[in-house]
Amino acid sequence: MKTIGIIGGLSWPSTITYYSTINCLVSSKLGPDHCAELILVQADFKEILHWxxxxxxxxxxxxxxxLAKHLESSGADFIVIACNTVHKALPIIEDKISLPILHIVDATLEKIRQLGLKRVGLIGSPLTMTDEYFAGRLTDHQVEVVTPSEEDQKIIHDALKKEFVQGLFLPETRDRFKGVISRLVEEGAQAVILGCTEFGSLLKGEESPVLLIDTAIVHCEAAVSMMAIV
Known part of the structure; x- marks a missing residue:
């Protein structure tokens, strides 16, 4: 079993998702007494958010x-970063560390390919919904990306800033997100990407009018595959 290095704290609720999901997946593969070999480092989210x-x-x-160097020196075999948005900065560090970093968008793209989808909706942080670091990586592989209107983007951003980073997931916010997703479906989205690693704590697949692709979950699944469990 390879050792996963996790960069978390971006924010802490998503770190919990990664820790629990990865361990559950390992347990399901190897048996209930097993858990993942992993190393976790955590950043202060306020500092990251400022940058x-x-x-x-x-x-x-x-x-x-x-943080990646700390994981490398501690014995990690590869790294996952428990946040979509900070992948924007990944090109700055990829050539400066010997460990492979499993890109969250690549894991998402692989899931889209498996499902045979051609047009997907994307919700996430303001940067994730507007910057090419995410959508551009999909369109380069012939996947069309639909993003919410400015009004709907504000709904998402307000929930992120005021609720999710504090671990608050409110029923009324869930209803607003369902509305955003329904409008993306009206624009032809065959599925909607939950492009923020906190979103899965708000909305589950059975509560959505369309298939949801939770980037945190597919990232964890790809990480467990990369562990080369036999």
Whole structure:
């Protein structure tokens, strides 16, 4: 079993999702007494959030690199970052560390390919919904991406900023998100990507009018596959 290195704290609710999902997947493969061999490092989300808001990607990249180096020296075999948005800074560090970093968008793309989808909706942080780091990586592989209107993007952003990062997942917010997803379906989305690693704590597949692709879950599934469990 290879050892997973997790960069978490982006924010802490998503770190919990990664920890529990990866261990559940390992247990389901090997038996109930087994758990994952992993190393977890965590950043202060307030610091990360400041650099995202001010677009100081070099500073963010340097922080991620320091965390990745810590995982490398601690014995990790590969790395996952428990956040979509900070993957924007990944090109800054990829060539500066010897360990492979499993990209969250690549894991999502593989799931889309398995499902045979051609047009998907995408919800996430403001950067995830507007920057090419995510959608561009999909369109490069002939997957069309539909994003919410500006009004719906504000609904999502407000929930992220005021609720999710504090671990709050409210029923009324769930209803608003269902409305956003329904409008993406009206625009032809065959599925909707939950492009923020906290979203799966708000909305489950059976509560959605369309198939949901939770990036946190598919990222964890890809990580467990990469562990080469035999």
């Amino acid at each position: 995202i808001r001010t677009k100081e990607w070099e500073l963010l990249g340097n922080k991620l690199l320091a």
